[in-house]
Amino acid sequence: MPATLEFERPIQELETKIEELRKFSTEKGINLTNEIAILENRAREVRESIYGSLNSWQKVLIARHPERPNAYYYIKYLFTDFMELHGDRCFRDDPSVAGGIGRFNGRSVTVISHVKGKDTKENLARNFGMAHPEGYRKAIRLMKQAEKFKRPVITLIDTPGAYPGMGAEERGQSEAIAKSILTMAGLKVPIISVVIGEGGSGGALAFGVGDRILMQEHAVYSVITPEGYASILWKDSSRNREAAEAMKVTAQDLQKLGVADQIVSEPLGGAHRKPEVAADLLGQALAANLDELVGINTDILVANRYEKFRAMGNLAGTY
Amino acid sequence: MVLEFFRKQKYIAVQPEPVNRDIPEGIWVKCSRCNEIIFNKELDKNYKVCQKCGFHFRTSAYERIAMTLDEGTFEEMDTELLPVNPFKSAEYEEKLKAARKKSGLSESVVTGEGTLRGFPVVMVVMDSNYMMASMGTVAGEKIARAIEAAVEGHKPLIIFSASGGARMQEGILSLMQMAKTVAALDKLEKAGQLYISVMTDPTTGGVSASFASLGDIIIAEPGALIGFAGQRVIEQTIRQKLPEGFQRAEFYKSHGFVDMIVARTELNSTLANILELHLRGEK
Numbered sequence: 001m002p003a004t005l006e007f008e009r010p011i012q013e014l015e016t017k018i019e020e021l022r023k024f025s026t027e028k029g030i031n032l033t034n035e036i037a038i039l040e041n042r043a044r045e046v047r048e049s050i051y052g053s054l055n056s057w058q059k060v061l062i063a064r065h066p067e068r069p070n071a072y073y074y075i076k077y078l079f080t081d082f083m084e085l086h087g088d089r090c091f092r093d094d095p096s097v098a099g100g101i102g103r104f105n106g107r108s109v110t111v112i113s114h115v116k117g118k119d120t121k122e123n124l125a126r127n128f129g130m131a132h133p134e135g136y137r138k139a140i141r142l143m144k145q146a147e148k149f150k151r152p153v154i155t156l157i158d159t160p161g162a163y164p165g166m167g168a169e170e171r172g173q174s175e176a177i178a179k180s181i182l183t184m185a186g187l188k189v190p191i192i193s194v195v196i197g198e199g200g201s202g203g204a205l206a207f208g209v210g211d212r213i214l215m216q217e218h219a220v221y222s223v224i225t226p227e228g229y230a231s232i233l234w235k236d237s238s239r240n241r242e243a244a245e246a247m248k249v250t251a252q253d254l255q256k257l258g259v260a261d262q263i264v265s266e267p268l269g270g271a272h273r274k275p276e277v278a279a280d281l282l283g284q285a286l287a288a289n290l291d292e293l294v295g296i297n298t299d300i301l302v303a304n305r306y307e308k309f310r311a312m313g314n315l316a317g318t319y
Numbered sequence: 320m321v322l323e324f325f326r327k328q329k330y331i332a333v334q335p336e337p338v339n340r341d342i343p344e345g346i347w348v349k350c351s352r353c354n355e356i357i358f359n360k361e362l363d364k365n366y367k368v369c370q371k372c373g374f375h376f377r378t379s380a381y382e383r384i385a386m387t388l389d390e391g392t393f394e395e396m397d398t399e400l401l402p403v404n405p406f407k408s409a410e411y412e413e414k415l416k417a418a419r420k421k422s423g424l425s426e427s428v429v430t431g432e433g434t435l436r437g438f439p440v441v442m443v444v445m446d447s448n449y450m451m452a453s454m455g456t457v458a459g460e461k462i463a464r465a466i467e468a469a470v471e472g473h474k475p476l477i478i479f480s481a482s483g484g485a486r487m488q489e490g491i492l493s494l495m496q497m498a499k500t501v502a503a504l505d506k507l508e509k510a511g512q513l514y515i516s517v518m519t520d521p522t523t524g525g526v527s528a529s530f531a532s533l534g535d536i537i538i539a540e541p542g543a544l545i546g547f548a549g550q551r552v553i554e555q556t557i558r559q560k561l562p563e564g565f566q567r568a569e570f571y572k573s574h575g576f577v578d579m580i581v582a583r584t585e586l587n588s589t590l591a592n593i594l595e596l597h598l599r600g601e602k
Contacts, residue, residue: 162528164548164556169566172576173547174527178501182533185502186509201485201494202528202547209498223485223494223525228552233487247490248406257405259491306506309499310463313405313456313492 005061008269011050014043051269054218056244056253060226062218063197064160067272069279070129071098071113071156071196077279078286079104079111087138091171094135096127096159099142101151105287107294110146112139112207113156116197129198130163133176136206140176140183152190152290155207160225162203177206184209185309188302190293192286194264195219195251196271211305212289213259215251216282217266221259222249259312262289350374366583375540375583377520379422380429380446383479387587388433388442395431397464402426402457403489411488414450422448427482428458430465432474436591441469443478447521454526455486459496462530466503475513475594480531484524497529504533513597515590518545518568518577532576536593538586539568539577546571 004012018039025032054062062068075082075098082102086093099112114131117123139155146153162173184191184207193210199221208221215221224232226244231237254260264285271278293301347356353372362369366386367376378386384393402425404411419425427449432441443465445452454462462478469476485493507514516534518527521544528547531537539545546566554561564570571577581589 162547164552166553166557166561166565169546169548169553170574172532172574174545175532175576177528177547178497178530178532181498181501181529182505182508185498186505202497202525205494205497209502221491223490224487229487246406246408247487249491254491257490257492259495306502309495309502312495312499313403313459313489 003066005058005065007050007054007058007061011043011047011269014039014046018043047268055241056220056248056250057226057241059218059250060198060220060240060244062270062272063220065270065272066119068197069271069275070116070118071158072115073275074156074196074279074282075100075102075111075113077276078283079109082111085142088134088141090137091134094132094138095125096129096131096163097135097138099138104154104290107290108149108151109290110142110151110153111156112142112153113196114159114203114207116158127163129159130161131159131203131206132163132165132168133171133173136162136176136180139207140180143180143183143187147187147189150189152192152294153187153210154286154290155191155193155210157193157195157199157204157207157221158197159200159203160198161200162206177202180206181209185305186302188298190290190296190301191305192289192293194282194286195221195260196282200225209305209309211293211301211308212261214262214264214285214289215254215260216264216271216278217251218270219251220244220249221251221254222247348376351376366586368583373541373582375520375542377447377481379448380424380444383444384429384431384433384442386583387477387479387590388435388440389437393431393433393442395429396468397430397461398425400426400457400461402455405456405489405492408488414488418448418450422446424449426457426461427452427454427486428461430461432468432472435477435587435594438591438594439472439474440594441465441472441474441476443476445479445481445526447481447483450486451483451521452481452526453483453486454493454496455489456492456496458486459493459499462496462500463503466500466507466530469512469514470503470506470510473510473512475515475597476507477515477517477590478530478534479517479519480522480526481519482522482524482526482531484526494525497525500530501533504530513594515593517586517590518571519543521545523547523549523566536579537577538579538581538589539571540586541568541580541582543568545577 079102084100098115114129115126116129117126191210192212193208194214226240227237229243230239251263265281267274267277350369352374355371367378428445430443514534516537518539522531568580
């Protein structure tokens with residue numbers, strides 16, 4: 001049973017009650033089928049009503065859910081013969097970024113992703129998915145390698161942001177992110193970027209310059225975390241809920257703004273409720289997009305990618 | 320406790336009133352590093368650099384253009400592009416109005432073409448007087464158009480960066496300007512055109528993590544703050560104070576991310592030399 005978020009309490013209470021009735025019914029040999037059915041109906045309604053009208057902040061909480069499947073889950077589920085490749089060839093291997101080669105629907109691809117940990121221990125090792133410059137440089141190396149061998153690139157985005165530490169600054173966090181964006185902008189193979197959880201600022205964009213930008217239904221993508229926005233603009237980090245609304249961070253918002261091309265459905269309540277279903281849905285979306293992209297002439301592909309980003313924020317009618 | 324009550328009250332020594340050094344604006348200014356009072360006209364003559372301690376005052380976009388390009392050659396581009404308020408926020412509307420009033424500019428970036436000691440260039444200048452020169456959709460658009468003008472006109476590009484980063488009020492659209500401007504630089508790169516990036520105080524966040532860090536040659540002004548994350552954010556993350564000089568131009572150069580630090584008084588001749596060295600038999 002996944003950890004319950006505050007707004008999921010009513011659902012959890014109903015589920016507990018149903019569970020209790022079931023137990024009682026079997027223990028005492030009393031038939032409670034009708035009662036259970038009524039409660040189950042009620043639970044379904046409550047679930048649909050809560051999950052169907054999530055506000056931005058609630059989406060942020062789902063996107064950050066500790067049990068939300070991380071990139072490794074999808075990589076293992078969707079790619080066969082995956083081989084992880086390590087290191088930036090300059091400084092070290094950054095465990096907050098994973099990259100490698102594998103097979104997707106029979107086709108060789110390069111996969112690059114941020115990786116959050118599944119528990120505190122792994123999160124400490126992976127720095128909560130916040131990459132250092134060497135993480136981006138590993139990614140750049142693997143993107144160029146993909147270009148050399150004409151492999152499509154799939155990036156999975158899931159980071160609160162690039163790590164704001166001393167070592168990161170000393171080793172050129174800015175330069176690493178800028179180069180990653182530059183590399184993607186001109187890369188002569190198809191790129192599909194998917195926000196699978198949190199897409200936080202420049203650290204996310206460093207993997208986000210794709211021919212297609214997909215977002216899972218409950219993923220969020222923003223210029224800064226809601227907490228950061230509230231603290232900088234309002235000097236009050238507790239106004240994070242308001243900030244999430246003001247910034248427009250949800251997949252649905254980003255599709256309206258022309259940033260996300262497609263929303264990938266998740267099981268009711270979020271990917272963590274039924275990870276395999278989420279992975280299947282993601283796999284279908286990747287397959288459909290990849291099929292469309294692989295046939296395109298590479299010069300046209302890069303030109304289209306240019307036009308795509310060139311048009312962003314070009315709000316109709318204003319200029 | 321009781322004793323404390325009877326203890327002779329200590330009086331706080333009253334600091335002598337500081338000499339009022341706030342002299343009418345426009346005639347004199349005080350150097351924020353060495354406190355020297357400088358005659359404003361003298362400061363302008365010296366490229367807004369303190370003659371006593373070498374402190375580089377921030378410059379406005381038009382001051383920078385006047386210092387850099389040959390007189391009367393600058394032709395501004397895209398003056399009709401005005402900022403947008405994509406989410407119709409009243410708060411942001413107010414900020415835009417205030418920024419416009421404070422800076423006299425319609426956006427944080429001024430772009431155009433002109434000549435530098437006779438060399439035709441495309442020039443982009445960010446002005447920190449306008450919302451700390453944050454990059455929103457229109458700033459990004461203007462920069463991208465300038466880069467495209469350099470590609471199409473086969474001219475070298477010089478960008479003077481100064482920015483607090485992405486314009487948060489425009490949400491994800493401001494983040495996308497990093498991709499937009501960098502993608503344009505990819506075209507410039509493939510066209511074999513020269514791009515000189517000049518980092519001035521401050522060059523941080525989304526601007527340092529995009530076009531500012533991608534110059535063929537990167538110059539920084541002395542003492543300029545350069546970095547990805549804000550100092551307060553880093554201090555909160557590592558729970559300690561940052562050392563003196565952290566994220567300054569000199570620090571950035573010693574770590575290998577800046578080609579050279581050039582005093583503003585020498586900048587014009589340095590730029591001219593670089594342009595000269597990149598001439599391919601044409602002028």
